[in-house]
Amino acid sequence: MTSSPDPGLLTFASNLMESHGALLEQEDKRILSLLPPELARFLNAPEEILLGGENYPLLYGSPFLDSLIRLATHDVPVLYARLNIPYLKKDGFDRLVSEDVQLFGARIKSVAQAEANACYMVVICHYRALSDERKEGLVQVPVSESTGSVIEGLEELWKEFPFEAFPDSRVPPQFDLMPEQALTRAIDQARGVTQEELSTFFSGMRRRLYRDVRNTREYYQALAVEMEQSLSHHNLTEAQREDRRAKIAELPKEMNAKIGDLERKYSLKVTITGRAALRLLVPVVRLMVQINCRKISTTVSLTWNPVTRRLDPIRCDRCGGGSLRIYADGRDTTVRLLCPMCNGSN
Numbered sequence: 190m191t192s193s194p195d196p197g198l199l200t201f202a203s204n205l206m207e208s209h210g211a212l213l214e215q216e217d218k219r220i221l222s223l224l225p226p227e228l229a230r231f232l233n234a235p236e237e238i239l240l241g242g243e244n245y246p247l248l249y250g251s252p253f254l255d256s257l258i259r260l261a262t263h264d265v266p267v268l269y270a271r272l273n274i275p276y277l278k279k280d281g282f283d284r285l286v287s288e289d290v291q292l293f294g295a296r297i298k299s300v301a302q303a304e305a306n307a308c309y310m311v312v313i314c315h316y317r318a319l320s321d322e323r324k325e326g327l328v329q330v331p332v333s334e335s336t337g338s339v340i341e342g343l344e345e346l347w348k349e350f351p352f353e354a355f356p357d358s359r360v361p362p363q364f365d366l367m368p369e370q371a372l373t374r375a376i377d378q379a380r381g382v383t384q385e386e387l388s389t390f391f392s393g394m395r396r397r398l399y400r401d402v403r404n405t406r407e408y409y410q411a412l413a414v415e416m417e418q419s420l421s422h423h424n425l426t427e428a429q430r431e432d433r434r435a436k437i438a439e440l441p442k443e444m445n446a447k448i449g450d451l452e453r454k455y456s457l458k459v460t461i462t463g464r465a466a467l468r469l470l471v472p473v474v475r476l477m478v479q480i481n482c483r484k485i486s487t488t489v490s491l492t493w494n495p496v497t498r499r500l501d502p503i504r505c506d507r508c509g510g511g512s513l514r515i516y517a518d519g520r521d522t523t524v525r526l527l528c529p530m531c532n533g534s535n
């Protein structure tokens with residue numbers, strides 16, 4: 190038995206494979222995948238695999254996940270650049286922490302600070318929604334490469350700073366060779382952003398589905414009434430009457446099949462593909478803060494981001510998402526920091 194795969198990685202892997210033509214079927218917490226031959230060859234896998242199963246686990250650093258990352262990035266052009274930041278904040282960090290971070294169940298204080306470099310990635314994803322009509326577009330998702338947190342606004346704000354682009358042969362070593370976690374989270378996040386972009390499209394489609402289902406129901410109800418009434422015609426033989434009764438009995442089944450067809454017609458298939466990435470090296474201030482929860486204390490590193498002029502989100506110890514609204518959960522000898530969603534599901 191292997192443990193359940195990470196839901197984020199499973200979504201990433203299944204979206205990616207689907208966008209490359211795989212057919213997927215949920216099987217418990219794993220996904221049975223039928224791969225087209227060229228995808229199977231690329232991934233060095235048979236044409237039928239159990240994604241997240243024993244032979245194809247989704248674990249950071251596993252050869253299979255590495256091949257998926259290569260698949261997601263091999264045709265994605267990447268631009269590397271360093272932002273020139275004219276001024277880095279030097280003091281006032283205690284106030285900044287108390288203003289930016291909402292911490293519940295613990296106390297926080299800034300203990301040290303140092304200038305450092307941080308890497309961010311803006312991933313440009315293309316989405317295509319296919320139903321009875323088609324809609325396409327691009328979304329941009331900015332993430333911190335070290336935490337995978339989404340840095341809201343960075344995709345536009347970075348343009349306000351002068352930058353120096355690096356040619357492929359001179360990419361500085363600060364950039365991680367395989368920023369899987371950041372990339373996975375960016376593509377996963379792109380799904381959420383896409384859903385917002387598509388909300389009008391979704392609701393228009395649901396309206397049309399609702400209307401067509403209602404018309405179908407009304408049509409069959411009217412037909413049933415008409416057929417019932419026709420049973421009383423004097424010139425019908427008993428055999429004809431029986432035949433008509435059998436037809437009336439079949440109507441609900443026929444109607445449900447028609448409604449099923451409509452649901453299939455309006456079902457939505459959304460595929461998201463990474464199209465380009467911008468990786469930015471940004472001078473930042475790293476803050477060490479001490480968090481005291483009951484009698485336990487822990488030290489956490491926070492990043493003051495000069496582009497957004499605020500602290501980057503803190504990584505949730507449970508789901509890996511980022512938030513500046515954090516709940517401390519001190520048990521035994523450790524303090525876990527949870528985002529509002531994970532705290533709510535505690």
Ligand SMILES: [Zn+2]
Nearest residue numbers: 505508528531
């Ligand atoms: Zn969380």
